Amino acid sequence: MTPDFTPLKALGVIIEHNAPLWKWTTFQLGGPCPYFFSCSTPEQLEATVKFLVAQKILFILIGGGSNLVISDEGINCAVVRYVSLQPLISHTPNDITVSGSTSLDKLALYAAEHGLEGLNYTSGIPGTVGGAVVGNAGAFGKQVGDVLRSVTLLSSAGIKHEATAQELGFTYRNSRLKETGDIVVSAVFSVRPADRVILLKERDELLKIRWEKHPDLKKYPCAGSFFRNIEPTSKAQRRQATGWFLEQAGGKNLSVGGARIFEEHANIIVKGQDCRASDVYELSQKMAALAKKAFDLDLVREVRFVGKLPGVKESEKNIIW
Ligand SMILES: Cc1cc2nc3c(=O)[nH]c(=O)nc-3n(C[C@H](O)[C@H](O)[C@H](O)COP(=O)(O)OP(=O)(O)OC[C@H]3O[C@@H](n4cnc5c(N)ncnc54)[C@H](O)[C@@H]3O)c2cc1C
CATH class of the missing domain: 3.30.43.10 (Uridine Diphospho-n-acetylenolpyruvylglucosamine Reductase, domain 2)
Known part of the structure; x- marks a missing residue:
């Protein structure tokens, strides 16, 4: 019924x-x-x-x-x-409170326009504040968890509670929320007063860099970088671009069905004609196998699958995996 x-x-x-x-x-x-x-x-x-x-x-x-x-x-x-079309945001000189449904980029724009420094690097990252907190989204070496102060959460049983950023256990592109399944209702970020004109200029520059590097979603539907970058090794001492390794191994030529690799970036799968989610899954498997064979790297996925895919055991455990 x-x-x-x-x-x-x-x-x-x-x-x-x-x-x-x-x-x-x-x-x-x-x-x-x-x-x-x-x-x-x-x-x-x-x-x-x-x-x-x-x-x-x-x-x-x-x-x-x-x-x-x-x-x-x-x-x-x-x-x-x-998701809310209009940003739900308020601020003081030292913090911004925003709903989890607000677009992350609209939050970045709001901060810059109000002369508040701390969130400019999130300019142009698609998705909501909630999604960004869960996945500790970031760019240019900075991540959302660095400036988050606290969140209001809703458990999957419908119980509301507060948590500090420390309690969310942020690591690179990860937080404890992926395990708990708690929903980010709203978030408070720490910011500092700064020159609005300088912030807006910096934002324009960051957006320009992104537009040059990232696919235009209208032309190339995708979910951004498929695998996380490689954690620092004792040799490199800094995070290394997975796209570089995949490109060196010849990954740009891979495709399965309608899923193929973006010409400008070997770590991005784009949707071509008649592409199916199962094509994307199989192509991601090929990319991981290539990185293993060429560099003995175990790639960790950043993009999450939802629901069952043919022949995949993991999807039986969780709906989002
Ligand atoms: C072109 C392109 C470029 C990108 N560039 C970057 C980049 O530079 N840096 C980066 O980090 N990522 C990047 N991404 C990936 C993506 O934008 C981020 O991971 C983003 O933070 C996801 O947010 P979302 O709202 O779309 O989440 P969704 O994709 O809707 O969901 C992702 C996960 O978050 C959970 N979730 C979503 N909202 C909430 C909430 N309110 N509370 C609890 N859980 C929630 C979902 O359950 C799911 O598990 C890019 C993607 C694209 C398409």
Whole structure:
């Protein structure tokens, strides 16, 4: 029996049945889910999670969908999308409070426009603040965890609690939230007053560098770098670009079905014609095997798969893996 969604609809939550998920990821891949809940405020999110818990409906949460590859057959659980078109942000001279649903780039722009230093390096990274906290997103050697002060979390049982940045156990492109599954409702970042004009100029420069290096998502749907960069070794003492190793090993020529490697960056898989999520998975396996054979490297995936893929055991354990 279909649950009565009237209380959620009254709060402005948009609900779709049999919703195609490809629409909600930057890779534009993914089959349907039975129920899709679009929440744009913390209040809508909290009410939706509590409703799903009370109805015993299994769900996953997504943000901007910029780090995901969703199964071609879709997923057999509800999906909650936590994204707001208008940024939900406030500030003092030393901190910014922002909803997890706000675009990370809009947060960076807000900080620069208000003369607040500390978040400029996140300019141009796709996705939401929530997704960025969970994956400790970063660029130019800095990561979100470096400037995060605290978060308000919602457990998958619908219980709200606060946590400090230290409690989230940030490491490179990782946080404890990937294990706990807690949802980032909102976040507080530490910032410092600085010259607005200098910050905006720096932002323009950073965006220019990104546009030169990263694929235009309208032309090349993708999820950014597929594998994490290589952790510092005793020889190099700094993180090394996985794309460099893959390129040296001839990885730019790899493809499977409609999935191929971006010409400018050997660590990015892009969606070509008739590409399926299973093609992306198989191509990622080929890339990992190539790096192992050529350099004895064990690549660690940054992009997360969602749902079942043909012949893959991992997806039986978790829906997002
Ligand atoms: C062109 C391109 C360039 C990119 N460049 C970079 C880069 O420079 N640096 C970088 O780090 N990444 C980069 N990425 C990857 C991606 O943008 C980041 O990982 C981003 O932070 C993901 O956020 P999202 O909202 O899209 O999360 P999603 O892809 O929707 O979800 C990713 C994970 O986060 C979880 N999640 C999402 N929102 C929340 C929330 N509110 N609470 C709890 N869990 C949540 C989901 O459950 C999922 O497990 C790039 C991607 C693209 C397509």
